Amino acid sequence: MSHTVLVVDDDPGVLDVIVGMLEDLGCEVTSAQSGPDALDRLRRNENISILITDINMPGMDGHELAELAKRLCPELKILQLSGREPRRGRLPMIRKPFSFEELADTMRRTTGVC
Numbered sequence: 001m002s003h004t005v006l007v008v009d010d011d012p013g014v015l016d017v018i019v020g021m022l023e024d025l026g027c028e029v030t031s032a033q034s035g036p037d038a039l040d041r042l043r044r045n046e047n048i049s050i051l052i053t054d055i056n057m058p059g060m061d062g063h064e065l066a067e068l069a070k071r072l073c074p075e076l077k078i079l080q081l082s083g084r085e086p087r088r089g090r091l092p093m094i095r096k097p098f099s100f101e102e103l104a105d106t107m108r109r110t111t112g113v114c
Contacts, residue, residue: 003113004028004045008038008053008065009081014096018052018081021103027113035060035068042072049075050111055082055093066091077111 005027009015015031022029030045032038035057042048051069055062066078083096092110094102107113 003049003111004030004047005050005052006038006041006045006048007031008033008035008051008057008062010034010054010057014054018103021100022052022107024100025104025107034058035062035065038065039068039072042069042076048073050077050079050107050113052079052081054096055080056084079106079110 005022007015007018007022007029008031009018010033012033015033019029019031030041030048032041038051038053051066053062053065062080066080069076069078078091080091080093081096082093092106094106
């Protein structure tokens, strides 16, 4: 079964790499470069089942995005990314930079897919 993943990162280069990795894992992927854009995409696409968001973004950070996204889509699975931010709350997180294998393993453990 294919899953639609929404990836959010304000760095276009990082975003492209993560999207490519997820596509290689067999996921359908859409992307956004900000929290507000991500929320708009969630409102318009009922097929999104997983949100992967960077924590450290200008404006709306990944913590706030995750909180608002859960209100919109209570069944949404969320994975946060960070190179330096501490983990907050109970959401799973993967540290940047990470390998394809680390992403695949984290996706299996935290979302049950890929």
